[in-house]
Amino acid sequence: MSSNVEINEFLKILQSFGSTSVVQWILRVLTISQAVFQTGWPENYEISDGERFDFIVVGSGSAGAVVAARLSEIPEFKVLLLETGGDPPPTSVLPGLSRTLPGTKYDWNYTAVFDEGVGQAHPGGYMSYPRGKLLGGCSSINYLIYSRGVPEDYENWNRIAPGWDWETVLYYFKKLEDMKDPLIFEHPENARLHSTTGPVKVSRPKTPPSTALIDDIRIQSYEEMGIPRVLEINGPEIVGAARPHFNIYGGRRSSTAESYLKPAKDRTNLKVAKYSTVTKVLIDPGTLRAYGVQVYTSSKTYIHVYATEEVIVSAGTFNSPKILLQSGIGPQEELSKVQIKTLVDLPVGKNLHDHQVIQLNYKGKRGLETALQNILTAFQIDTIPSPLQIGFFRVNGSEFEYPSKLQPHFQFFNSYYGAGASEDLVSGCSLEKDFCLALGSANVNNELDTVLLALLHPLSRGEVKLRSTDPLDDPIIELGYFRNDYDLKVVTEGVKYMNTLINTTYFKEVKASIPKLSVTACENIEWGSDEFWECYAKNTVLSVQHAVGTCRMAQDGVVDERLRVHGVARLRVVDASVIPLIPSGNTNAPTMMVGEKAADMIKEDFHKRKKENNKDCPGETVL
Numbered sequence: 001m002s003s004n005v006e007i008n009e010f011l012k013i014l015q016s017f018g019s020t021s022v023v024q025w026i027l028r029v030l031t032i033s034q035a036v037f038q039t040g041w042p043e044n045y046e047i048s049d050g051e052r053f054d055f056i057v058v059g060s061g062s063a064g065a066v067v068a069a070r071l072s073e074i075p076e077f078k079v080l081l082l083e084t085g086g087d088p089p090p091t092s093v094l095p096g097l098s099r100t101l102p103g104t105k106y107d108w109n110y111t112a113v114f115d116e117g118v119g120q121a122h123p124g125g126y127m128s129y130p131r132g133k134l135l136g137g138c139s140s141i142n143y144l145i146y147s148r149g150v151p152e153d154y155e156n157w158n159r160i161a162p163g164w165d166w167e168t169v170l171y172y173f174k175k176l177e178d179m180k181d182p183l184i185f186e187h188p189e190n191a192r193l194h195s196t197t198g199p200v201k202v203s204r205p206k207t208p209p210s211t212a213l214i215d216d217i218r219i220q221s222y223e224e225m226g227i228p229r230v231l232e233i234n235g236p237e238i239v240g241a242a243r244p245h246f247n248i249y250g251g252r253r254s255s256t257a258e259s260y261l262k263p264a265k266d267r268t269n270l271k272v273a274k275y276s277t278v279t280k281v282l283i284d285p286g287t288l289r290a291y292g293v294q295v296y297t298s299s300k301t302y303i304h305v306y307a308t309e310e311v312i313v314s315a316g317t318f319n320s321p322k323i324l325l326q327s328g329i330g331p332q333e334e335l336s337k338v339q340i341k342t343l344v345d346l347p348v349g350k351n352l353h354d355h356q357v358i359q360l361n362y363k364g365k366r367g368l369e370t371a372l373q374n375i376l377t378a379f380q381i382d383t384i385p386s387p388l389q390i391g392f393f394r395v396n397g398s399e400f401e402y403p404s405k406l407q408p409h410f411q412f413f414n415s416y417y418g419a420g421a422s423e424d425l426v427s428g429c430s431l432e433k434d435f436c437l438a439l440g441s442a443n444v445n446n447e448l449d450t451v452l453l454a455l456l457h458p459l460s461r462g463e464v465k466l467r468s469t470d471p472l473d474d475p476i477i478e479l480g481y482f483r484n485d486y487d488l489k490v491v492t493e494g495v496k497y498m499n500t501l502i503n504t505t506y507f508k509e510v511k512a513s514i515p516k517l518s519v520t521a522c523e524n525i526e527w528g529s530d531e532f533w534e535c536y537a538k539n540t541v542l543s544v545q546h547a548v549g550t551c552r553m554a555q556d557g558v559v560d561e562r563l564r565v566h567g568v569a570r571l572r573v574v575d576a577s578v579i580p581l582i583p584s585g586n587t588n589a590p591t592m593m594v595g596e597k598a599a600d601m602i603k604e605d606f607h608k609r610k611k612e613n614n615k616d617c618p619g620e621t622v623l
């Protein structure tokens with residue numbers, strides 16, 4: 001038994017002793033030490049040129065790790081999982097440190113560009129767009145918020161790609177979930193949406209009374225604005241606000257590396273090759289059948305490994321289209337620009353969409369008491385220490401009928417900063433210098449609420465393209481925000497509505513105000529006018545890193561409803577890139593759900609093929 005397992009067992013015993021503060025502290029120290037002295041990740045497998053497997057999965061992220069782990073449940077399947085990155089570091093495991101990961105070696109460090117006249121408050125006209133480069137992919141570096149979207153999101157998928165209706169996907173959402181919050185099961189309407197039997201842990205960590213009060217005041221304010229207080233953000237309501245659930249349990253991040261790959265690490269039929277970058281899919285030009293992949297290894301050589309059954313590309317919204325394009329699958333017009341011969345002409349890289357967000361700031365109470373809040377939270381690295389409230393709402397008006405009334409227009413993330421967190425705010429601010437400095441100044445003596453207002457259903461689309469034929473070159477990411485005027489109209493309405501927060505009881509009591517942050521592009525517009533907020537939104541726009549859609553699942557898309565690439569046999573894409581329409585919430589859980597459903601479809605199709613060929617059917621009973 002490894003020391004990690006022993007510590008885990010000990011932690012479980014301690015947890016059963018309840019919540020005295022001494023036990024809490026012992027737990028905290030042990031959890032942190034367990035994250036720092038890591039063991040338990042799958043061992044690295046050194047692949048050799050010419051090796052054969054049944055299934056090759058490219059990328060171990062939110063979807064890829066799920067697919068590889070589920071396929072390897074069938075002992076007869078030989079599965080290879082290829083991943084560019086390595087093991088998650090302690091900063092990934094400990095939830096309170098998640099914000100330190102973007103920009104490090106655990107991030108692909110991509111930059112994404114705005115169209116002319118958009119995002120002008122971003123120096124250089126581009127912004128960093130983090131993507132996890134490690135076991136678990138983005139699920140190992142994200143902000144751990146657990147949100148699934150609403151039923152109508154999936155009914156819409158189902159209209160485009162049959163088989164993805166709400167009741168079907170709910171089965172997979174429940175299959176992946178281990179809900180640790182007992183409160184949910186006290187309410188039948190909520191309980192039916194959740195499960196305790198899946199591998200991914202979900203909890204709402206307890207907060208100290210001072211933090212709970214801050215949460216409560218904000219949720220009360222949103223209630224006054226007409227956004228109801230709800231039990232949870234994955235409940236039966238379409239709109240409402242609550243403290244969110246997180247993919248955290250026992251002080252650890254429940255990434256797909258933690259919840260799927262660790263438990264599968266001793267299976268001899270699953271090999272995990274780290275530091276291995278897939279540069280293209282090998283496709284027979286005569287039969288158009290995928291038969292393997294080209295890999296750039298840690299020793300800087302290119303090798304080939306072969307798949308007798310299927311290649312599954314799960315490299316994420318930017319890298320999956322890149323790999324397909326490098327393999328000759330994509331728009332002929334784009335491929336010819338970089339002199340790649342087109343094998344199959346498909347809209348790869350198109351349909352990029354995202355939850356673009358507008359950061360709004362509200363300056364509140366003055367004084368030492370709120371500054372103390374920052375000190376209280378600083379040591380709680382085994383949880384999400386800062387107060388955070390999440391809500392969903394629709395704006396009124398017959399001109400805002402898209403999306404349907406069964407979906408919210410906006411999601412918002414309200415973070416609270418006690419006075420004096422300015423340095424944090426300034427260093428985390430990527431906009432023009434004067435804007436960031438003014439943001440910091442607003443918080444020197446006063447608490448500050450920053451609200452990230454996310455447009456949930458944009459009509460604008462961007463695109464991912466190849467920069468060159470060099471497979472190690474970063475792709476071009478054109479965000480395409482606000483290409484459709486409707487998006488800016490809805491966003492401006494949402495911003496104006498959100499600004500009424502300062503008219504609610506608490507914010508009025510503390511004489512809250514909206515700090516005047518300078519945006520050069522809007523200098524000549526009257527501050528606070530509708531025109532100003534439109535300009536502010538267009539130019540300070542950010543992202544919550546929910547990019548999807550570049551290998552769209554649709555008849556006229558890149559993959560069919562079983563995620564098979566149109567026109568190419570034995571090749572699937574399984575990750576956020578297949579999402580045809582972005583859901584009303586964060587994208588990690590929906591992507592894990594896609595992985596779960598895909599694994600079942602791959603197993604089914606394998607058995608179907610074997611039956612057709614009249615051969616033995618290993619593992620059929622598993623289904």
Ligand SMILES: Cc1cc2nc3c(=O)[nH]c(=O)nc-3n(C[C@H](O)[C@H](O)[C@H](O)COP(=O)(O)OP(=O)(O)OC[C@H]3O[C@@H](n4cnc5c(N)ncnc54)[C@H](O)[C@@H]3O)c2cc1C
Pocket residue numbers: 058059060061062063064082083084085102130131132133134135136137138139141142143144145146147276277278279314315316317319320323544545546547574575576577586587588589591
């Ligand atoms: C900073 C940040 C915060 C976020 N916060 C949240 C949140 O709080 N809640 C939420 O629900 N969602 C959040 N998201 C979004 C969510 O995590 C992603 O939508 C989701 O994880 C995407 O999963 P994926 O499987 O498509 O891709 P990924 O998880 O990115 O997986 C792709 C994997 O493939 C590997 N890979 C890529 N190219 C290659 C190659 N050529 N060869 C081999 N391996 C390769 C990558 O290294 C990576 O491990 C956040 C994302 C980020 C980056």
